[in-house]
Amino acid sequence: MDQSEILKPEQLDATPKGHPKGLYVLFATEMWERFNYYGMRAILVLFMTKALLFDKAFASNLYGSYTGLVYLTPLIGGFVADRYWGNRRSIITGGILMSFGNLLMFACASMYQSNLQLSAFLFFTGLGFMIAGNGFFKPNISSMVGQLYPPNDKRIDAAYTIFYMGINVGGALGPFICGYFGDTGNPADFKWAFLCASIAMAIGVVVFVYLKDKYIRHPDGAPLGMSPVSPDAVKPNPALVYVSLLAFVAICVGMLYIDARVYSYLSYLLIVAVVGIAYMIFADKNLTRVEKKKISVIFIVAFFVVFFWSAFEQAGASLTFFAEEQTQRDLGFFTVPASWFQSLNSLFVVAFAPLFAWLWIKLGRREPSAPTKMALGLLLLAVGYFVIAQGVDEIGQGVKVSMIWLIGMYAFHTWGELCLSPIGLSLVNKLAPVKFASLLMAVWFLANAGSNVLAGKLSALYPDGTKVTNFAGYEMHNLNDFFMLFVFMAGTAAVILFFLTKWLQKTMNSTT
Numbered sequence: 001m002d003q004s005e006i007l008k009p010e011q012l013d014a015t016p017k018g019h020p021k022g023l024y025v026l027f028a029t030e031m032w033e034r035f036n037y038y039g040m041r042a043i044l045v046l047f048m049t050k051a052l053l054f055d056k057a058f059a060s061n062l063y064g065s066y067t068g069l070v071y072l073t074p075l076i077g078g079f080v081a082d083r084y085w086g087n088r089r090s091i092i093t094g095g096i097l098m099s100f101g102n103l104l105m106f107a108c109a110s111m112y113q114s115n116l117q118l119s120a121f122l123f124f125t126g127l128g129f130m131i132a133g134n135g136f137f138k139p140n141i142s143s144m145v146g147q148l149y150p151p152n153d154k155r156i157d158a159a160y161t162i163f164y165m166g167i168n169v170g171g172a173l174g175p176f177i178c179g180y181f182g183d184t185g186n187p188a189d190f191k192w193a194f195l196c197a198s199i200a201m202a203i204g205v206v207v208f209v210y211l212k213d214k215y216i217r218h219p220d221g222a223p224l225g226m227s228p229v230s231p232d233a234v235k236p237n238p239a240l241v242y243v244s245l246l247a248f249v250a251i252c253v254g255m256l257y258i259d260a261r262v263y264s265y266l267s268y269l270l271i272v273a274v275v276g277i278a279y280m281i282f283a284d285k286n287l288t289r290v291e292k293k294k295i296s297v298i299f300i301v302a303f304f305v306v307f308f309w310s311a312f313e314q315a316g317a318s319l320t321f322f323a324e325e326q327t328q329r330d331l332g333f334f335t336v337p338a339s340w341f342q343s344l345n346s347l348f349v350v351a352f353a354p355l356f357a358w359l360w361i362k363l364g365r366r367e368p369s370a371p372t373k374m375a376l377g378l379l380l381l382a383v384g385y386f387v388i389a390q391g392v393d394e395i396g397q398g399v400k401v402s403m404i405w406l407i408g409m410y411a412f413h414t415w416g417e418l419c420l421s422p423i424g425l426s427l428v429n430k431l432a433p434v435k436f437a438s439l440l441m442a443v444w445f446l447a448n449a450g451s452n453v454l455a456g457k458l459s460a461l462y463p464d465g466t467k468v469t470n471f472a473g474y475e476m477h478n479l480n481d482f483f484m485l486f487v488f489m490a491g492t493a494a495v496i497l498f499f500l501t502k503w504l505q506k507t508m509n510s511t512t
Contacts, residue, residue, distance in 0.1 A: 020148045022215040022224075023159050025207065027166035029091070030141055032204030034167050036098055037134070038346070039174030040105070040197040041067075041316045042339035043182050043190055046324060051112050051187040052123065056321060057460040058260070063317045064456015065259040066127050068266055069252065071449035073135025075442050076248070080136070087140040087225030088212060094137025095205035097249065101129030102198035109191035126194075128253030132245075135252075140225070144216065147224050164353070164422075171346030174200070179339030193339075267457075270450045274299075277443055281436055293510050294431040298440055300504065301374065301424060302447040307493040308378055308420055309451030310458060311385065311486040312413055315342055317459035318482070319406070326392065326479065328400040341406055348414035356418045370427045370508075371501040377420030378494035382487045384412030389483035398465075431508060458485070 044066075048059035081090040104126030112119040145163050149156050174197070182193025216224050259266045281287070281295060323329070323338035330336075360367050368376065391405030425444070432440040461469040461476060469476045476482045 019155060019159055019162065020215065020217075020219075022148045022217060023145065023162060025211045025215050026141060026145055026148075027163055029095075029204045029208040030163065031166040031170035031173075032200045032207070033095065033098070033137060033141075034170030035174040035177070036102065036170075036197045036201040036204070037070075037174070038171045038342065039178030039200065040102060040130070040194060042175035042179055042320070042342040043193045045317050045320050046183060046338065047109065047187075047190045047193075049321075051109060051190055052119070056462055056464065060317045060459035060462065061264065061456045062256075062260045063459065064453045065256055065264075065266055066131065067313065067316065067452035067455070068270070068449045069131045069256060070134045070138075071445050071452060072270070073131055073252065074139040074445055075135075077135035077137070078139035081140050083228065086227040087144050088216070089227065090136040090140045091208060091225070092205060093245070094133040094135065094140070095201055095208070097133030097245075098130050098137065099133075099198045099201040099205065101126045101133060102194045102201065104129060105194040106191050106198060109188075109194055113188070124257050125249075125253055127256055128249050131252040131256065132249045135248075144225055147218060148216075150219050161353075161357075165350060168346040168349045170200075172343045172350070175339050175342040179337040179342075183337035183339040185335070267450065267453050270446055270453065274443060274446050274450075277439060277446075281439065284436075286435075287433065290510055290512065291433050293507050295433070295436070295440065297371075297504055297507050298428055298431055298443060300500070301371065301427060302443050304374065304378065304493050304497050305420070305424060305444075305447045306451045306454065307489055308374075308381055308416070309448055310454040311381055311490050312417065313452050313455035314459055314486070315345065315410075315413075317456060318462040321459075321462055322388075322479070323406060326400055327403055327406055329403065336403070341410065344407060344410040345414050345417070348411055349418065352414060353418060356415075369501060369505045370423050371497060371504040373419045373423045375494050375497035375501060377416040377418075377423075378490050378497060380412050380416035380419060382489075382491035382494060384409040384416065385483045385486040385490065387412060389480050389487060392479040392483065394480075427508075461485075 045056075045059045045063050048054040048062065049056060054062070077090055077094065081087055085093075104122050108119045108122035108126060111122075142163070145159055146156055149159065177200075178193035178196045181196055182190045212225075213223065218224055255266075278299060282292060287295075320338055320342070323341045327338070327341075329338065388405050388409040391401050395401060428440055428444050429437075458471070461471055461482065463469055463476050463478055463482055465478075469482075471485060474481075474485060474488075476485060
């Protein structure tokens with residue numbers, strides 16, 4: 001046989017018989033990064049309140065600022081990758097920054113008892129490194145999945161499903177492993193959780209570095225994610241690159257510190273950003289009336305998404321306080337770490353995602369429209385909070401409730417997520433004009449950022465039995481009142497969105 005007829009491994013991978021090996025490289029890289037993020041997030045508020053002795057309100061607001069910035073910086077990282085670095089370099093840089101950030105957190109957790117001032121400096125600096133690193137990592141790895149396949153390849157949807165499983169495997173393992181080693185009841189052990197998260201991210205970087213050249217390739221064999229080639233491109237000075245990176249990290253640290261300690265500005269910044277993007281898009285005279293109608297649907301849907309994620313993201317804040325203080329976790333032979341409950345969402349996604357995919361296909365013509373599915377997601381979220389509100393109704397202060405209430409709530413929340421999250425992302429991709437595809441995806445990221453900031457502010461209202469908290473005139477005296485707040489918020493948003501679905505669907509399909 002002529003040697004030219006022998007297919008290379010990459011070419012064999014690109015045939016319809018299977019998926020390219022590059023998909024599994026990206027799967028593993030993303031899995032370890034999600035291990036790092038969710039593992040660290042699972043113990044963050046516990047570390048703040050038990051080791052650093054922050055009060056719950058401050059820890060909640062800081063949590064919201066941190067996770068909000070985590071969703072904001074990908075706008076910068078994506079821009080840098082598209083214009084200067086390419087996906088590969090951004091992923092490696094982001095991974096290294098996040099791994100180092102967790103090492104700083106490890107150092108912080110190792111010395112908080114002996115040097116509180118230095119520990120606080122390391123704490124904010126570590127979070128800043130992770131915010132900056134996520135900005136480079138997050139927007140770049142997902143975009144490479146589709147590039148492994150030829151245009152219109154039928155395997156792409158399955159590839160993203162496999163990749164999504166990687167996210168959830170990491171999301172389940174992170175809280176479990178980090179919680180096992182760090183959430184032991186002894187605050188001095190939190191450092192091991194941060195070390196586990198750092199090692200996990202380092203493994204992800206090593207996997208990517210050593211396998212990218214061999215497997216991260218286009219079906220024609222060309223390497224993917226390289227730096228953009230331009231005739232006027234100037235090779236950046238390495239010293240300038242490192243200085244710029246440190247400056248970016250310093251900005252992230254400063255933004256987090258100012259929002260937490262000086263003035264809470266982040267929510268206003270996000271509103272200004274959304275209004276600015278909306279003005280920039282709708283003022284474009286080249287957009288048709290139909291395109292503007294479809295873009296308006298994206299903005300409306302993004303607004304409702306804020307109500308979903310601000311309640312859903314209580315998992316890393318108020319619901320962690322609840323798991324720690326109000327949930328009976330003693331099995332007699334073992335006490336379940338509070339951080340382990342954050343693995344439930346990812347486990348439920350892996351278990352129920354195939355069922356939901358089957359359900360939508362089975363319904364055929366009766367399959368609900370995208371806005372209807374999203375309204376259903378909000379309703380399921382409200383039901384989840386109603387379940388746990390019943391579990392804590394009329395219980396005395398300090399009385400612990402069965403784990404089944406928390407587990408049941410997370411199941412409903414996951415079903416809601418499966419109705420809303422993938423559907424919303426798909427909706428943005430379908431409705432966005434090519435010219436503004438990236439900018440409108442930024443709107444989605446900004447909605448998530450705003451949700452996380454709001455989640456922190458709502459978690460700060462968590463009742464501790466000594467004071468009454470208030471939100472927009474609604475007073476919360478106990479846990480039942482607190483959880484019912486989310487029932488009212490998500491339930492009201494669901495009802496309004498249900499009423500809007502026919503109009504939204506008509507607007508989405510508009511031709512005039």
